[in-house]
Amino acid sequence: MSDRPETGLIAGLRAVETLLNRVLAGVAVTLLTLSVLLAFVSVVLRYIFGSSWSIIEELCRFFIVYATLLYFGPLITRNAHLTMSIVTDMMPKRVYRFFDLGLHVLLVVLLAGLFWAAWQWEAGLYAMGLTTMSGEMKAWVPSAALPVGVGIALFYAVLRVVYRVADAPLSLAGGVKE
Template sequence: MRYLGRGVAGLSRWATIMGGLSIALMMAHVTADVAMRYIFNRPLSGTLTVVTYYYMIFATFLPLGLAERRRAHISVEVLTDMMPGRVQHHLRGWIMLPTAVVMGLVSWRTFDAAIKAWDLGATQVQGATRILVWPAYFALPLGTGLMALILLIRFASYLTGRPDGLDESEASR
């Protein structure tokens, strides 16, 4: 399980780098658009579409795996903090399974939508420019699928008591 965890951790790192790169590209693209608009009175065509259909989608969904690996998702422990430590441990362990199922369903449905968008050759028209948007549809199933896979690996680790290989400190051993 440790090797599978390391492989998924590597995919998660790659997806997160792509999400971070999309933020840097978005910043450069919007800056160039503003400069072209105000200096040369010639804005870059399609900026709004590229920002909303690519950069923002990649920056939002690709790093979901990293957030799950780092246990950085928002959680509210109003009642669970009052429970004994052993109950909290088992509750955290068992909640991973239904969460993985939900994220797996989201991944499956968004993959289906991505395939349909691909088949249609989905585009968005902005001004006189037609921009392909179907590739961005694949970011959703990738991000949610990674999160589901990480949750399943963690759940298996919880059940067996064996290391999952997902954590940075564990990967160096």
């Protein structure tokens, strides 16, 4: 790890990452809050007014799915995920850096393939004009969470590769070994 201050491309990428982290966190919290509020409305409608709207229940589920998939990306560069690090903890820092680089190059390839497949699936749903179980929402709307979330995760995985190639320090959130 280098002790030089970040400038140029890496500093610009960090600024973009920081802004995107804040936006995605705000969107995720908003979606989770909306899900809770809609669940409350659904309970009130069902038990006080004897009415149940399936679209509200669908929205609750979809908001949670969107929030989860949208925030998958920031967890990549923060290394904030569950790991079994017994082997990597024993690696010298330089070896760990190249091991981590290799893993994240593989992650970029896998996410790119998943993004392409999700995009094709989404295009198929749109072309068929399918609706969700309530019949009130087009099926591509909730399923768009997958290509959007995977696309954002792909961006973050590429950031992680760029940081490793540039020997830039990683965020210390999530216990990154730097």
